[in-house]
Amino acid sequence: MTAILQARSLGKTYGRRDALTECTLEIPPGHVVGLVGPNGAGKTTLLKIACGMLAPTTGHIEVLGNQPGADPAQLARVGYVAQDTPTYSNLTVADHLTLGAKLNPGWDALLAHARIDQLGLDPKQKAGKLSGGQRAQLALTVAVAKRPELLILDEPVASLDPLARRDFLRHLMESVAENSTSVILSSHLVSDLERVCDYLVVLVSSRVQLAGETEDLLAQHHRLVCARRDQADLPDGLEVILADHTDRQSTFIVRSQTQIPAGDWVADQLDLEDLVLTYMERAAAPTQSQPPRGASR
Amino acid sequence: MIEFHLDARSGVAPYLQIVWQVRQALLLGLLAEGDQLPTVKEVVTKVVINPNTVSKAYRELEHQGLAAAKPGVGTFITQSLGQASLADHAPLQEELRAWMRKARAAGLTGPGIEAMFQSTFRENPEGEK
Amino acid sequence: MIWLTWRQFRVQTLSTAALLAAAATYFLITGVHLHHTYTADLVACTPLGSCDSTLNDFQHSYDMAFHLNELLVVAAPALMGMFWGAPLIGRELETGTDQLAWNQSVTRTRWLSFKLAGIGLCSIAVAGILSYLLTWWAGPLDHLNGNRFAAMTFASRDIVPIGYAAFTFALGTTAGLLLRRTIPAMAVTLAVFVGIQILMPTTIRPHLLASTTHTFAINQATTSQANGIYGNNGGAELFISGLNVPPGAWVISAPPVEDSSDHVVAMSEHLNCFPPPPNGTRPEPGTTKGPGNFAQIGTCLAPLHLHESVTYQPATHYWPLQWFETAIFLALAGALSASCFWWIRRR
Numbered sequence: 001m002t003a004i005l006q007a008r009s010l011g012k013t014y015g016r017r018d019a020l021t022e023c024t025l026e027i028p029p030g031h032v033v034g035l036v037g038p039n040g041a042g043k044t045t046l047l048k049i050a051c052g053m054l055a056p057t058t059g060h061i062e063v064l065g066n067q068p069g070a071d072p073a074q075l076a077r078v079g080y081v082a083q084d085t086p087t088y089s090n091l092t093v094a095d096h097l098t099l100g101a102k103l104n105p106g107w108d109a110l111l112a113h114a115r116i117d118q119l120g121l122d123p124k125q126k127a128g129k130l131s132g133g134q135r136a137q138l139a140l141t142v143a144v145a146k147r148p149e150l151l152i153l154d155e156p157v158a159s160l161d162p163l164a165r166r167d168f169l170r171h172l173m174e175s176v177a178e179n180s181t182s183v184i185l186s187s188h189l190v191s192d193l194e195r196v197c198d199y200l201v202v203l204v205s206s207r208v209q210l211a212g213e214t215e216d217l218l219a220q221h222h223r224l225v226c227a228r229r230d231q232a233d234l235p236d237g238l239e240v241i242l243a244d245h246t247d248r249q250s251t252f253i254v255r256s257q258t259q260i261p262a263g264d265w266v267a268d269q270l271d272l273e274d275l276v277l278t279y280m281e282r283a284a285a286p287t288q289s290q291p292p293r294g295a296s297r
Numbered sequence: 298m299i300e301f302h303l304d305a306r307s308g309v310a311p312y313l314q315i316v317w318q319v320r321q322a323l324l325l326g327l328l329a330e331g332d333q334l335p336t337v338k339e340v341v342t343k344v345v346i347n348p349n350t351v352s353k354a355y356r357e358l359e360h361q362g363l364a365a366a367k368p369g370v371g372t373f374i375t376q377s378l379g380q381a382s383l384a385d386h387a388p389l390q391e392e393l394r395a396w397m398r399k400a401r402a403a404g405l406t407g408p409g410i411e412a413m414f415q416s417t418f419r420e421n422p423e424g425e426k
Numbered sequence: 427m428i429w430l431t432w433r434q435f436r437v438q439t440l441s442t443a444a445l446l447a448a449a450a451t452y453f454l455i456t457g458v459h460l461h462h463t464y465t466a467d468l469v470a471c472t473p474l475g476s477c478d479s480t481l482n483d484f485q486h487s488y489d490m491a492f493h494l495n496e497l498l499v500v501a502a503p504a505l506m507g508m509f510w511g512a513p514l515i516g517r518e519l520e521t522g523t524d525q526l527a528w529n530q531s532v533t534r535t536r537w538l539s540f541k542l543a544g545i546g547l548c549s550i551a552v553a554g555i556l557s558y559l560l561t562w563w564a565g566p567l568d569h570l571n572g573n574r575f576a577a578m579t580f581a582s583r584d585i586v587p588i589g590y591a592a593f594t595f596a597l598g599t600t601a602g603l604l605l606r607r608t609i610p611a612m613a614v615t616l617a618v619f620v621g622i623q624i625l626m627p628t629t630i631r632p633h634l635l636a637s638t639t640h641t642f643a644i645n646q647a648t649t650s651q652a653n654g655i656y657g658n659n660g661g662a663e664l665f666i667s668g669l670n671v672p673p674g675a676w677v678i679s680a681p682p683v684e685d686s687s688d689h690v691v692a693m694s695e696h697l698n699c700f701p702p703p704p705n706g707t708r709p710e711p712g713t714t715k716g717p718g719n720f721a722q723i724g725t726c727l728a729p730l731h732l733h734e735s736v737t738y739q740p741a742t743h744y745w746p747l748q749w750f751e752t753a754i755f756l757a758l759a760g761a762l763s764a765s766c767f768w769w770i771r772r773r
Contacts, residue, residue, distance in 0.1 A: 032347045051529055055772055069533075076531035086522035088434070095433060102429045103530035139526065146531065166345055173341045177348035194305055195346045215310055269419065271306075 002065035004029050004150055004182045005050055010059035012045050019045040021206040023059070027184075027199060031213075032176060034197030035186035036276050042206040043186040044083060047154045050184065051080040064149055076106055079148035079181075083155045085139035089128025093121050096142055104146035112145035115171070133164025137171065144175045151175070153185040157192055169196055190273040202276055204283035214272065221275055224252045226265035235261055242278050253278045298335055299327055303344050311346060315354035319363065323377060334364060334372045427532060427540040435545055438510060446552060449498070450559060457563040460488060464566040485570050492567055499556045499582035503590040504619040506549040511598020512611035514541055515766070519606040534770045542763055546595050553591030557583060574744055575676030577627035584748050589755030594619050596762035603766055626751070632678040634750050637737050642669045644683060644732040649724030658682070661694035666734055674741030686731045699726035 003026050010023040020042040027033055035043050048054040049061055052069015061067075066074045087096060093116060101107045116123060119137050121130070127138060136156055143151055153172070157165040173196055175181055187193050193200075200217060202210040210217065221241070224234070228250045231240045238260075242253040253270070254260070260267045270278070299322045301315050309317075322328040335343070337351045355372045358364040365375045400410050432439070467484050471477040515538075518524040528534050561583045568574055568583070580586065597618055601611035642648045644666065649655065653668030663682035671677060682690045693700070700723060739747065 030349065032349065053525060053528065069528075072531045072533055072536075075529065075533065078529070080525065080529040082522055082525035082529075084522060086526050088523055088526070089521070091433065099430055099433070100530065103427065103532045105531060142526070143529075170342060170345045173345060173348060174338060177338045177341045191305075195303065195311060195344070195350075198347050198349050215312075218310070266416075 002029065003027055003062070004031065004033070004064065005184065006062045006065075008060045010046075010049065010056050010061050012042075012049060012054065013057045018206045020049070020056070023208050025201065025208060025211055027201075027211075029182055030180070031182055031199040032173075032197050033182075033184040033199040033201060034190075034193035034214075035184060035201045035203060036190055036193060037186075037188065037203035038280060039188055041203045043188075043203055044154050045206075046203065047080075047152050047184065047186060051078055051152050053080070072105075076104060076146060077149045079143035079146055079151045081136075081139045081143045081151070081153045081156055084159060085132075085136040085156060087127040087130075087135050087138055089126065091127055092123065093125050093127060093130075093138060094123035096127060096138055097123070097145075100142045100145055106147045108145045108147050111147075112141055115141045115145070119171075131164075133160050133167065136160060136164070136168050140168065140171060140175075144171075144179075144181075147179065148181060150182045150184070153183065155186055155188070158187065158189075165192065172196070190276045194272050200272070200276070202279045204280050207283070209279040209283050210275075217275060218269060218272065220255050220257060221270050221278075222254055222256065222260050223268045223270055223274075224250075224254055224260070224265045225268070226250055226252075226263075235263070242282050298333070300335070301340055301344055303346060312350045312354040312357065315340075315351065316357050316361075319354075319358055319374075323363065323374070328374050328377075330374055330377045332374045333370075334358075334374065336371050427537060428544070430527075431540050431544045435510075435548075439548065442548075442552060446555060449556065453495075453559040453563045456491065457559075460563065461566060481570055485567060488567055492564060493578070495560055495563065496578040496582045499553075499560045499587055500578060500590075500623065502556050503549070503553050503587060503594045504616060506552060506591060507594025507598035507615045507619060508612040510545050510549055511595040512602045512615055513608045514545065514599045514602055515770070516602025516606065516608040516611045519603070520608055535767060538767060538770055542596075542599065542766070546592060546759075546763075549591045549595045550588050553587040554585075557585070557587040572674055573676075574674065574741075575739065575747075577623075580627065580631070580747075581623065584745075585752045586748055586755075589752035589759075590619075592759035593755040593762070596759040596766070600762045600766050603769055631747065631751065632676075632739065634747055634754075635739065635743050637678055637739050638675075639735055639737045640671065641733050641735045642666075643728075644724060644730075644734065645728035646721050646724035649727070650721040652720050655700075655720060655723055657693035662690070662692045664691050664693040664696075669734060669736055671736055671738050672740055674744075675738040676741075676743075677736055677738045679737045681735060683732050683734045686733075691730075691732055696727065696730070699723050 005025060005027045007023050007025045010020060010025075011018070012020040023042075023046065035046065037043050045054065049056050050063050050068055052067075052075070064074075064077055066077075068078070069075055088099075091099070097109070097112050097116065100112060101109055115137075119134065119141075121134060121138065127135060130138060136159075140153075140156070143153075151172075156172075157168050160168060169192070172183065172185075176183060185193070185197070198214050200210065200212065200214050201208060224238075226249070228245055228248050231243050231250075231252060234240065234252065234254070237258060238252075238254040238256050240252050240254055244251040299318070301318050303311050303314055307314065319328065319334065328334075334355065337348045337355070340346065340351045341348050355364060355366065358372070359366060363374065363376050364372050366372045397410065400413070405413070463484060467480050468477065471480040515524070518527060527537060564579075564583075568579065571579070574580065574583070581590070594615060598611060598615040601614045602608060605611045605614065648669055649666060651668065651670045652666045655664075655666050657664055665680065665682055667680060669680070685691050
């Protein structure tokens with residue numbers, strides 16, 4: 001099967017500002033991908049390029065094996081829900097479904113109406129009068145009912161209250177279960193993605209910092225806490241992602257493809273949030289490397 | 298039918314939590330041979346989780362020989378782990394009691410014992426011999 | 427796409443249709459009356475041989491309506507450019523709904539084609555209908571005025587409004603696409619439109635086709651046909667207006683009277699030819715009246731071998747100019763639309 005998204009040295013600049021730099025990714029199919037990063041990291045830019053709304057400045061991208069947004073067939077295969085889930089405020093809920101039906105040959109009217117029923121939305125209601133959560137659900141319905149192979153969602157739950165958030169993700173996951181759709185969704189909060197994503201991409205300051213299957217990433221990363229030492233004194237095969245030293249103690253976040261060897265340290269696994277924060281921290285302070293040697297020994 | 302619940306703070310992979318909860322239900326006698334597990338969709342609706350995770354948990358249960366998938370119908374329990382099975386391991390439990398006494402004698406208290414158990418347990422995750 | 431275009435444009439279409447119907451009814455009712463009055467007046471006055479004052483009264487009674495109607499037809503393209511063109515893409519970009527619209531299984535090019543064609547043709551049709559109605563309504567008045575080249579008249583008759591409608595609509599659309607906001611796009615559309623309505627009649631239209639220049643020798647024959655002889659610039663220049671250009675011609679420039687060596691003649695140097703009016707002061711603009719008077723001035727000036735060169739577009743250029751100007755604005759509309767397609771594709 002072709003990759004959901006394959007990017008080589010993808011870049012986008014606005015004027016002189018880099019929104020996306022040297023982005024190289026290959027995401028295998030069948031995943032729910034979480035794209036995490038702080039606000040302004042370039043998540044929206046990457047997603048807009050992936051659905052064809054933006055053209056990259058440099059590099060190459062294929063989504064489901066084709067150029068994004070190239071033709072109606074490609075547009076039909078990718079569903080996109082933009083940030084703040086825009087809808088036509090003066091069109092009714094029913095109008096939005098008609099819009100979907102008229103503009104998408106693969107439209108699943110049964111699915112769409114069933115979902116609207118399930119959500120308890122009044123078809124005659126103007127979209128402008130819906131709550132944020134309802135609007136997000138409507139936008140998701142329009143995107144899901146066109147039966148895409150890949151759904152791209154940009155910060156879909158950012159503006160929703162916890163209950164609406166959970167409802168939204170529930171419907172999203174149900175669609176994944178029913179239609180085996182692949183999903184890429186972005187968020188600046190890991191907690192939104194923890195349960196639903198099985199693939200993680202961390203994007204900070206326009207660059208991809210980390211990408212891989214969530215479980216593999218969690219298995220590979222450990223926190224080593226030990227008496228203060230230089231990172232060069234750690235065993236080979238451990239890639240130090242982040243090091244933090246007090247006068248007595250050193251804490252390393254390490255990545256290792258194999259089991260962490262036993263030693264005079266405590267090795268703990270990281271949860272997803274810590275893992276993401278580690279990479280964000282590293283990207284924010286790229287000069288961290290060697291601790292001051294022997295400064296306080 | 299049983300329901301699953303996930304603990305995000307436990308640090309245990311969600312699919313393993315499901316596997317454990319099935320095992321627990323078997324041990325407690327809530328599930329018996331021939332019972333159907335909730336469908337992937339039902340689990341997804343209930344706990345808002347990636348369906349792949351549920352599928353993975355069910356595959357793991359199949360791998361452990363506890364369940365079998367009937368295509369188009371669902372996943373069914375194929376083996377009971379009644380109370381008897383805990384009793385089968387009485388010698389193990391006796392060993393653990395003995396170890397616990399030793400630990401207390403060595404001055405370890407509740408949290409210390411738990412930490413040691415957890416860290417030892419993580420060094421040898423399920424499935425590894 | 428047809429459904430979506432219609433659904434999003436429904437309110438505007440229906441309200442415009444209602445307004446158009448109202449305008450048409452108004453034009454028909456007052457127009458029938460106008461035409462009827464005109465023929466009746468002609469029938470009544472012709473045997474008496476004194477139609478001038480009757481027709482003058484007729485003309486004046488419609489003065490207000492005439493100018494308002496011209497304004498309506500000139501303004502219609504601007505309004506459609508502002509209210510239909512500017513929001514077409516601008517509102518979508520402003521509210522983010524472009525991201526909804528352009529992620530259905532329809533390419534942006536196709537989306538824009540339907541929108542531009544559907545609503546663009548609507549605005550062209552509205553302008554065409556209004557122009558047709560006004561051209562018919564004002565027929566007798568235009569005939570009496572004998573000046574089909576007047577700025578507002580030319581811009582509101584026959585086919586030119588169609589060119590303006592297409593152009594302002596494409597202009598509004600492009601402005602909305604580039605500015606990504608509806609209100610600024612509307613302002614830009616209006617500003618550009620007003621600028622063009624000022625530029626066209628003053629500096630562009632006169633030169634679209636080669637004009638004719640006729641040099642009139644100043645003598646009794648020419649001045650007796652004039653309708654005004656006046657000084658300007660404190661008497662440093664002399665103007666004779668209403669020289670005998672072909673009927674219906676559009677006088678583009680009537681420079682001051684010159685002598686045989688092409689120097690501007692100062693009126694103040696030939697005051698002897700301008701008889702003082704009854705109250706004893708020297709003539710000021712428009713104070714010398716009556717053909718008899720003008721003929722005397724001509725006779726007096728004739729030995730000086732003065733001349734005035736009048737440049738004009740002959741009446742026969744009316745339709746070529748209409749076509750030319752329409753074509754220019756249709757071409758501009760096409761270029762703007764093409765740039766919209768280009769922008770929307772490469773975003």
